[in-house]
Amino acid sequence: MSLPDRMKAVEITAAGGPQVLHLTERATPLAGDDEIVIKVAFAGVNRPDALQRAGLYAPPAGASDLPGLEVSGTVAAVGAGVRDWVVGDQVCALTPGGGYAEYVACNAGHAMPVPAGMSLKQAACLPETYFTVWTNVFERGALKSGEVFLVHGGSSGIGTTAIQLARAFGARVFATAGSAEKCKACENLGAERAINYHDTDFVKVMQAEGGANLILDMVGGDYIARNLKSLAEDGRLVNIAFLQGPKAEINFAAVMARRLTITGSTLRPRTDAVKSAIADALVSKVWPLIAAGQVGPVVDSSFPLAGAVQAHQRLEASHHIGKIVLEVA
Numbered sequence: 001m002s003l004p005d006r007m008k009a010v011e012i013t014a015a016g017g018p019q020v021l022h023l024t025e026r027a028t029p030l031a032g033d034d035e036i037v038i039k040v041a042f043a044g045v046n047r048p049d050a051l052q053r054a055g056l057y058a059p060p061a062g063a064s065d066l067p068g069l070e071v072s073g074t075v076a077a078v079g080a081g082v083r084d085w086v087v088g089d090q091v092c093a094l095t096p097g098g099g100y101a102e103y104v105a106c107n108a109g110h111a112m113p114v115p116a117g118m119s120l121k122q123a124a125c126l127p128e129t130y131f132t133v134w135t136n137v138f139e140r141g142a143l144k145s146g147e148v149f150l151v152h153g154g155s156s157g158i159g160t161t162a163i164q165l166a167r168a169f170g171a172r173v174f175a176t177a178g179s180a181e182k183c184k185a186c187e188n189l190g191a192e193r194a195i196n197y198h199d200t201d202f203v204k205v206m207q208a209e210g211g212a213n214l215i216l217d218m219v220g221g222d223y224i225a226r227n228l229k230s231l232a233e234d235g236r237l238v239n240i241a242f243l244q245g246p247k248a249e250i251n252f253a254a255v256m257a258r259r260l261t262i263t264g265s266t267l268r269p270r271t272d273a274v275k276s277a278i279a280d281a282l283v284s285k286v287w288p289l290i291a292a293g294q295v296g297p298v299v300d301s302s303f304p305l306a307g308a309v310q311a312h313q314r315l316e317a318s319h320h321i322g323k324i325v326l327e328v329a
Contacts, residue, residue, distance in 0.1 A: 001039070001074075001076045001077065001087050001088070003028050003030075003037065003076055003077060003103065004028055005027065005028060006025050006026070006027060006028060007025065007026060007027075007028045007101055007102035007103050008023060008024075008025060008101065008102050008305060009023075009024055009025070009026045009066050009098075009100060009101035009102065010022065010023055010024070010066065010067065010068075010100035010101070010305060010306075010308040010326075011024050011026070011065070011066055012052065012053050012065070012066075012067060015053070015054055015055025016053070016054065016055075017053075017054075018050075018053070018308075018309045018310075018312035018313050018316070019309060020053060021053065021067075021100075021308045021309050021312060023305065023306045023308075026066070026101065028102075028103045029064070029098065029103055029104065029105040030077070030079075030105065031077040031078055031079035031082075031105055032079050032105065033079050033080045033081050034079060034080070034081045034082060034107060034108055034109070034272075035078075035079040035082070035105050035106060035107055035108060036075050036076075036077065036078050036079065036082060036085050036091075036093075036105070036106065036108045036111060037075070037076045037077040037078075037103055037104070037105050038071055038073045038074065038075060038076060038091060038093060038103065038104050038105075038106065038111070039073050039074045039075075039076040039102065039103055039329065040071045040072075040073040040099065040101060040102055040103060040104055040328040040329060041071075041072050041073040041074070041120040041121075041124070041327075041328060041329050042071065042072050042073070042120055042121050042123075042124035042302070042325045042326065042327055042328060043068045043070065043071045043099040043100055043101075043124060043305075043325065043326045043328055044068075044069070044070040044071070044099070044124050044125055044127070044128055044129075044157075044323060044324075044325055044326075045308075045311045045312065045315055045323070045324040045325060045326060046069055046070070046128050046129075046157065046315075047156075047218075047241060047243075047315070048069060048128075048268065049067040049068060049069065049100075049312070049315075050312055050315055050316055052067050052097075053067060053312065057268075059096065059097045059268075060096065060268060060269055062096075063096035063097040063098070064095075064096065064097035064098030064104070064105075065097065066097055066098040066099070066100055066101055067097065067099070067100050068095060068097065068098055068099020068100040068101065068104070068326075069094065069095055069096075069097065069099055069127075069128045069268070070092070070093070070094055070095060070099060070124060070125075070126070070127035070128040070129075071092065071093055071095055071099045071104055071124055071127075071328075072090075072091070072092040072093075072114060072120040072121070072123040072124035072126075073090070073091065073120065073328075073329070074088060074089070074090055074091075075087050075088060075089040075090075075091055075111075076103060078108070079108070081108075082108045084108060084109075085108055085111060089113070090113070090114045090120065090123075091111040091112060091113060091114060092111070092112055092113075092114055092120075092123040092124060092126050092127055093106050093110050093111035093112065093127055094106065094110040094111075094127040094128060094131055094267075094275060094279070095110070095127075096268070100305065100308060100326060100328075101305075101328070102305075102328055102329065107272045107275070107276065109272065109273075109275065109276030109279060109280075110127075110272070110275050110276060110279055111279070112126070112127070112279050112282060112283050112287070113283070113287075115287050115290040115291055116291050117291070118290065118296075121299060121302060121325060121327070122296065122297050122299060123297075124325050125157065125297035125298075125299060125322070125323035125325060126297055128157075128267075129157045129158050129161040129297075129323070130161060130165075130282055130286060131267055131275070131278050131279070131282070132158060132161075132240060132267055133158060133161045133162045133165055133216075134165070134278060134281060134282055134285075134286065135265065135267070135278050136216060136238045136240055136264075136265060137149070137162055137165065137166060137214065137216055137238070138165075138169070139278075139281075140238055140263055140264075140265055141214045141216065141236050141238045141263075142214075142236065143166060143169065143171055143213070143214050144170075144171070144213075145169060145170030145171065146170060146171070146172070147171050147172070147213035147214060148171070148172045148174065148206075148209055148210070148211070148212045148213050148214075148232065149162075149166045149171040149172065149173050149174065149212060149213065149214050149215075149216070150173075150174045150175070150176070150202070150206060150212040150214070150215045150216070150230065151163060151166070151173070151174075151175050151176075151215075151216045152175075152176045152202075152215070152216070152217050152218060152219050152223065153176070153177070153218050153219065154175025154176060154177045154182070154183075154185075154186035154191060154194055155175075155177045155178075155182035155183075155185050155186055155320075155321045155322070156218075156320075156322075157297075157298075157322060157323040157324075158216075158218060158240070159175060159177075159186070160185075160186075160189055160297075160298040160321070160322050160323075161295075161297070162216055163175055163186055163189045163190050163191050164189055164190055164294075164295040164296070165286065165289075165295055166190075167189075167190035167191075168190075168289050168294050168295050171214075172192050172209075173190055173191045173192055174191060174192060174193050174194070174195065174202075174205070174206065174209070174212065175191040175193075175194045175195070176194070176195045176196075176197045176202050177194050177195070177196065177197070178196065178197060178198060178318070179196065179198075180196065181321075182194070182321060183195070183196050185298075185321045189298070193205070202226070202230060203226050203229050203230050206230035206231075207229070207230065210232055211230060211231050211232030211233070211235055212230055212231055212232060212235060213231075213232055213234075213235055213236065214235065214236045214237075214238065215227045215230060215231060215235070215236070215237050215238070216238050216240065217237065217238070217239050217240070218239070218240050218241035218242075218243060219241075219242070219243050219244050220239060220241065220242030220243060220244050220245055220246055220248070221242065221243075221244025221245045221247075221248065222244065222248065223244065224237075224239070224248035224250060225248055225249065225250050225251075228250060228251075228254065228255065228260060228262075231258070231260055233258045233259060233260075234258070234259045234260070234261075235258070235260055235261070236260070236261040236262075236263065237260065237261065237262050237263070238263055238264055238265075239262075239263075239264035240264060240265065240266070297322065297323055298321060298322025298323060299322055299323055299325065300314075300320040300321050300322040300323055300324050301314060301320065301324055301325075302324070302325045302326070302327050303324070303325075303326055303327065304326070304327055305326050305327065305328045307326070308326060311324050311325075311326060
């Protein structure tokens with residue numbers, strides 16, 4: 001497959017709102033050592049993209065300045081040292097940036113085969129959310145069968161993934177969401193109960209259940225202290241984002257007395273080796289569940305590459321259920 005010298009891409013022209021996203025032309029990336037270049041079919045749209053656009057989440061050194069952390073498509077070129085992929089393979093991949101473009105380069109170990117029977121549109125919804133949920137819920141959070149699990153933002157891309165995977169691995173699943181429609185969607189995906197945070201206190205619900213063994217939170221702010229009150233003894237709180245801010249006042253005496261664990265992580269700065277190991281775990285442990293129809297992405301909507309502004313507007317309005325994607329090719 002011959003690569004063109006130039007490609008269409010969406011760039012961030014300045015820090016700001018969705019309107020700073022502009023369709024442009026860039027040089028087509030080349031495959032470095034241990035890298036592949038993917039001809040992008042679809043690109044996932046995620047909260048970190050919006051944070052980067054707003055000037056709050058700078059790409060790591062050496063990464064593309066273009067937004068876009070997950071794609072699906074076809075391998076268009078392979079670099080030296082790549083053994084697992086050949087030109088023409090269909091893949092989905094976690095990217096260090098640059099996904100909002102016709103071509104993107106990424107570490108070959110961060111690509112995964114498109115699950116059998118899955119469309120490229122669906123496959124583009126897998127990498128960012130499944131990497132995040134797997135490493136935070138099952139590796140860092142150590143969720144076990146029979147435990148009580150609470151995920152905030154249950155109707156988001158992360159939330160819909162976490163609900164399905166936690167249920168598939170035998171946990172009792174609870175979720176919070178902001179409308180009756182979103183709560184129903186969470187329950188349809190396997191949540192035992194979805195809590196509308198506008199009219200019900202999730203702390204009281206979880207305390208009535210004996211507390212959550214694990215909470216996955218992307219809200220932060222005053223949810224941090226409320227999460228600690230919602231945990232069972234020896235419970236774990238994993239934070240992956242802070243939509244309401246990263247600071248809170250908490251009583252560490254209660255943390256000590258009830259032996260609580262507070263942890264969290266971000267995915268983008270992790271090493272190539274760590275991300276490759278997560279990819280291997282997903283293909284081994286989760287891809288069979290996808291093939292069996294037990295779990296899968298929830299696709300909310302798609303927009304053309306030139307419609308990235310509208311995609312970000314929908315993301316930030318929080319009207320979506322599941323994932324938003326850009327159709328690139």
